Amino acid sequence: MKVRQHFFNKKPVMASQRYDASEVEARWQREWETRNLFATQPAAGDPRPNYYVLEMFPYPSGRIHIGHVRNYTMGDVLARFKRATGHNVLHPMGWDAFGLPAENAAMQNKVHPKEWTYANIDAMRAQLKSMGFSLDWDREFATCDAEYYGHQQRLFLDFLDADLIYRKKAKVNWDPVDMTVLANEQVIEGRGWRSGAQVEQRELTQWFAKISDFSAELLEAIDGLERWPDKVRTMQANWIGKSVGARIRFAIDGEAIGLIDEIECFSTRPDTLFGATFMALAADHSLSLALAENDANLAAFNEECRRMGTSVVAIETAEKKGFDTGVRVRHPFIEDKTLPVYVANFILMDYGTGAIFGCPGHDQRDWDFAVAHDLEIIPVIEPAEADAKPVTEEAYLGDGAMINSGFMDGLKKADAIEAAISHLEAADLGGSPQATREINYRLRDWGISRQRYWGCPIPVVHCEACGVVPEARDKLPVLLPDDIDVENPGNPLGRHPTWRNVECPQCGKPALRETDTMDTFVDSSWYFARFASPRAPTPTVAEEVNAWLPVDQYIGGIEHAILHLLYSRFFARAMKITGHLDVKEPFAGLFTQGMVVHETYQAADGTWLEPSQVQVSEKDGKRTAAQRDDGSEVRIGNTEKMSKSKRNTVDPDKIIAAYGADTIRWFMLSDSPPERDVIWTDAGVEGAHRFVQRVWRLVNDIAGLGDGAEAADAGAAQVTTTAHRTLDNVGTMIADLRFNSAVAQIYSLVNAIEKAPRESAHDRTALRAATAMLVQMFAPMMPHLAEECWRALGHNGLVCEVPWPAVDQSLLAVSEIVLPVQINGKRRAEISVATDLAKEEIIAAVLKLAVVENALAGKDPRRIIVVPERIVNIVV
RNA sequence: GCGGGCAUGGCGGAAUUGGUAGACGCAAGGGACUUAAAAUCCCUCGGCCGUAAGGCUGUCCGGGUUCGAGUCCCGGUGCCCGCACCA
Numbered sequence: 001m002k003v004r005q006h007f008f009n010k011k012p013v014m015a016s017q018r019y020d021a022s023e024v025e026a027r028w029q030r031e032w033e034t035r036n037l038f039a040t041q042p043a044a045g046d047p048r049p050n051y052y053v054l055e056m057f058p059y060p061s062g063r064i065h066i067g068h069v070r071n072y073t074m075g076d077v078l079a080r081f082k083r084a085t086g087h088n089v090l091h092p093m094g095w096d097a098f099g100l101p102a103e104n105a106a107m108q109n110k111v112h113p114k115e116w117t118y119a120n121i122d123a124m125r126a127q128l129k130s131m132g133f134s135l136d137w138d139r140e141f142a143t144c145d146a147e148y149y150g151h152q153q154r155l156f157l158d159f160l161d162a163d164l165i166y167r168k169k170a171k172v173n174w175d176p177v178d179m180t181v182l183a184n185e186q187v188i189e190g191r192g193w194r195s196g197a198q199v200e201q202r203e204l205t206q207w208f209a210k211i212s213d214f215s216a217e218l219l220e221a222i223d224g225l226e227r228w229p230d231k232v233r234t235m236q237a238n239w240i241g242k243s244v245g246a247r248i249r250f251a252i253d254g255e256a257i258g259l260i261d262e263i264e265c266f267s268t269r270p271d272t273l274f275g276a277t278f279m280a281l282a283a284d285h286s287l288s289l290a291l292a293e294n295d296a297n298l299a300a301f302n303e304e305c306r307r308m309g310t311s312v313v314a315i316e317t318a319e320k321k322g323f324d325t326g327v328r329v330r331h332p333f334i335e336d337k338t339l340p341v342y343v344a345n346f347i348l349m350d351y352g353t354g355a356i357f358g359c360p361g362h363d364q365r366d367w368d369f370a371v372a373h374d375l376e377i378i379p380v381i382e383p384a385e386a387d388a389k390p391v392t393e394e395a396y397l398g399d400g401a402m403i404n405s406g407f408m409d410g411l412k413k414a415d416a417i418e419a420a421i422s423h424l425e426a427a428d429l430g431g432s433p434q435a436t437r438e439i440n441y442r443l444r445d446w447g448i449s450r451q452r453y454w455g456c457p458i459p460v461v462h463c464e465a466c467g468v469v470p471e472a473r474d475k476l477p478v479l480l481p482d483d484i485d486v487e488n489p490g491n492p493l494g495r496h497p498t499w500r501n502v503e504c505p506q507c508g509k510p511a512l513r514e515t516d517t518m519d520t521f522v523d524s525s526w527y528f529a530r531f532a533s534p535r536a537p538t539p540t541v542a543e544e545v546n547a548w549l550p551v552d553q554y555i556g557g558i559e560h561a562i563l564h565l566l567y568s569r570f571f572a573r574a575m576k577i578t579g580h581l582d583v584k585e586p587f588a589g590l591f592t593q594g595m596v597v598h599e600t601y602q603a604a605d606g607t608w609l610e611p612s613q614v615q616v617s618e619k620d621g622k623r624t625a626a627q628r629d630d631g632s633e634v635r636i637g638n639t640e641k642m643s644k645s646k647r648n649t650v651d652p653d654k655i656i657a658a659y660g661a662d663t664i665r666w667f668m669l670s671d672s673p674p675e676r677d678v679i680w681t682d683a684g685v686e687g688a689h690r691f692v693q694r695v696w697r698l699v700n701d702i703a704g705l706g707d708g709a710e711a712a713d714a715g716a717a718q719v720t721t722t723a724h725r726t727l728d729n730v731g732t733m734i735a736d737l738r739f740n741s742a743v744a745q746i747y748s749l750v751n752a753i754e755k756a757p758r759e760s761a762h763d764r765t766a767l768r769a770a771t772a773m774l775v776q777m778f779a780p781m782m783p784h785l786a787e788e789c790w791r792a793l794g795h796n797g798l799v800c801e802v803p804w805p806a807v808d809q810s811l812l813a814v815s816e817i818v819l820p821v822q823i824n825g826k827r828r829a830e831i832s833v834a835t836d837l838a839k840e841e842i843i844a845a846v847l848k849l850a851v852v853e854n855a856l857a858g859k860d861p862r863r864i865i866v867v868p869e870r871i872v873n874i875v876v
Numbered sequence: 877g878c879g880g881g882c883a884u885g886g887c888g889g890a891a892u893u894g895g896u897a898g899a900c901g902c903a904a905g906g907g908a909c910u911u912a913a914a915a916u917c918c919c920u921c922g923g924c925c926g927u928a929a930g931g932c933u934g935u936c937c938g939g940g941u942u943c944g945a946g947u948c949c950c951g952g953u954g955c956c957c958g959c960a961c962c963a
Contacts, residue, residue, distance in 0.1 A: 018915090234880055235958060243962070267963060280963095320961085346961040356963045364877080365961055397877095442962055561958080671888045671901060679888070687902055690915095697916090729892095744890070744900035751900090820896040825944045827896050865943050871895045875943050 021660020150477025241442025455517030
């Protein structure tokens with residue numbers, strides 16, 4: 001049994017000939033910085049093709065975590081590779097710096113949010129620099145910089161003018177303790193995530209962005225996002241949620257209620273109309289409200305519906321409750337038939353029209369409601385599935401021919417829907433057709449108001465005389481005040497003594513400044529455009545932003561699949577309309593990388609332990625037991641996402657200090673495909689570091705072979721061919737973001753160089769050339785080691801400035817190839833043939849093989865398949 | 877419930893898209909060097925049979941298509957993710 005010690009417990013071994021990462025890396029980082037190598041040239045006037053690679057910018061929480069390291073390493077490999085292949089590369093970095101944590105920290109630690117945020121940015125910038133990323137730091141900005149959010153206010157006003165932003169009353173989650181609105185994601189089981197207080201539904205006037213106007217376009221354009229993962233495209237399509245159907249009007253039987261004499265429903269299944277047995281309204285439907293005015297019981301019921309929680313649990317366990325209003329509507333197809341109208345707790349006011357017709361036979365939810373209220377269930381579809389249960393037991397949701405449906409009897413679903421709509425379109429109700437075709441989307445407008453201090457102020461003023469007045473554009477930015485009271489809950493802007501009181505920009509009379517700030521998702525919806533000209537006096541500069549956008553490769557976590565990426569797509573369209581941009585899609589290529597996960601450890605008393613507190617025992621490669629430093633038993637838990645609560649995090653700084661940035665970069669790229677989770681193990685990191693040392697030894701070895709007189713070329717050495725073949729593969733693999741495969745290729749080349757003959761001058765010349773190519777190939781991945789090796793090989797310049805080597809195509813062609821020979825599909829032999837050998841000759845050669853002759857036993861083969869350069873198969 | 881994805885040695889994963897399954901790495905075992913260790917180097921490493929040559933078997937399970945299936949089709953199992961009273 002062997003006890004593996006955690007690397008922090010080990011004394012570092014430091015032999016003099018070993019590669020000293022900390023010294024080397026700091027030196028090359030200084031060199032790159034001195035030469036300002038990664039500053040991007042303006043797109044205008046640069047003859048090279050542009051390439052924009054962007055990783056999702058971080059929230060400045062205070063520390064870089066290992067997930068950032070993985071994300072930015074991938075982007076950096078691509079950026080360095082594209083630079084080497086002749087592109088003008090934009091690879092910027094900034095900070096998504098507004099948001100709640102800064103305010104919470106301010107309350108807890110009595111630090112100003114601004115101070116806290118900028119201190120964090122300084123710390124994290126230093127960490128990123130120690131990773132050796134080829135970022136253009138001249139373009140850095142934070143979204144909380146007055147300059148940035150001032151331009152954002154300008155965009156806001158332009159959007160307002162273009163009717164892309166508006167104000168409306170809306171229901172919001174209100175936390176009565178923290179005195180703020182909470183996003184749906186911040187409400188857990190009906191309680192505020194921070195205060196734990198029961199969240200109330202409040203009606204407040206809020207700012208909204210008209211993203212729903214773009215539903216159809218945002219959905220259709222998904223088809224064009226060919227370099228996006230299918231998963232994200234599907235998620236966005238589902239989120240936008242298109243439903244095709246009809247809006248159908250039902251006449252109220254008898255007297256009108258006030259001005260209301262009909263009810264409109266949206267339905268995707270008008271084919272089931274003959275099975276309709278009731279109608280249900282949302283509590284906030286205009287008819288529900290009108291009827292409640294004279295009915296205290298209904299008013300109480302409506303109130304109960306409104307209070308119903310938004311949590312998943314509340315929805316799953318809720319009964320189908322209803323209140324019979326006594327009102328009845330006439331069935332559109334059946335003379336003299338009327339349907340009872342209920343108010344029901346499962347009808348949503350903000351989808352469709354807030355009213356449905358219920359067909360219990362073929363909708364499970366309607367079925368539940370019908371059973372609860374003793375309503376008729378009429379089957380109108382004859383089940384095509386043999387094992388279908390009768391509609392007395394559950395709703396039938398499958399396909400089949402229509403029954404009990406008058407003119408639709410016998411039709412299939414699609415034809416029946418068409419027939420029903422045509423019928424209703426032709427029918428007249430009060431002077432217009434009884435139904436119109438309609439498409440509904442699930443996507444709602446985006447509420448961007450937040451009752452928070454640490455965000456971008458919404459640049460408008462409320463004047464008693466003039467109403468809502470935009471701030472004058474030459475007064476922008478509307479700055480956040482620095483002198484605030486952060487010690488009390490609620491919005492410090494709302495109780496600021498002077499900041500609120502302003503003159504109306506229009507009439508000059510005293511007015512009040514808007515105290516809402518913008519959702520931080522607004523900040524991240526256009527930062528990628530600002531990077532194209534981050535110091536410009538306008539939000540964007542046409543010739544730069546249109547040259548750089550769309551981002552060629554965007555890299556980030558799947559958790560942003562919907563919100564951030566959808567908002568950004570909307571913003572690009574809004575910016576196009578307002579003249580700030582001339583592309584529609586912000587991100588041409590999207591890559592969602594996996595997480596970094598780590599084993600968890602739990603002590604006997606249930607507390608989670610850090611990896612450094614635990615020793616794991618292994619037997620025959622299996623992890624058998626773990627012990628704490630004091631010898632007590634430790635339970636090995638699941639391997640999961642690194643998190644503070646499970647204490648399974650690894651601090652990048654410590655790894656860099658112990659092994660260097662190149663080691664952690666190499667480890668992040670090895671083994672796991674980039675879209676999948678990577679399991680952090682000490683052994684894996686040590687393996688990566690061994691490779692760094694091995695490459696350094698090899699390069700010095702080759703450099704020490706001496707020049708060797710240039711031998712008369714006796715044909716390419718094997719190692720030259722291998723190097724070019726590897727180069728060809730590595731190039732395509734990096735371009736396809738298949739980093740783990742590129743890493744494997746590089747390992748193989750190192751193996752080949754180590755084993756290659758070194759006897760002749762010709763050998764040595766070939767080896768030196770192959771080794772130089774090797775260094776260039778791993779330069780995007782381990783840039784510091786590459787520079788040091790490049791120098792050791794006798795080159796003067798920097799490897800990161802040397803163009804990517806060209807593949808010698810003539811070396812890729814092989815003259816002879818080993819073909820596997822199958823008999824009846826099983827591999828029985830192999831044969832070495834010239835690549836250009838004719839099929840007949842290959843067959844002739846194969847038939848002479850002893851195994852083949854034995855198998856045939858004098859008979860003719862039934863069939864011979866020859867796939868050139870692949871395989872031969874003899875069917876006996 | 878709806879939608880999407882994944883399943884290959886002890887482990888992470890390769891496999892040019894239907895053509896030699898297990899590249900490359902990790903772990904493990906054996907050996908060399910060393911007073912000893914570390915580092916390094918060499919060998920073995922899916923399973924079964926065999927001294928060996930070699931044979932059989934093998935990519936979650938059951939069928940199918942094909943000269944040939946990890947890859948395509950049908951059915952199933954198990955995990956993971958997203959959305960969800962959406963009419």
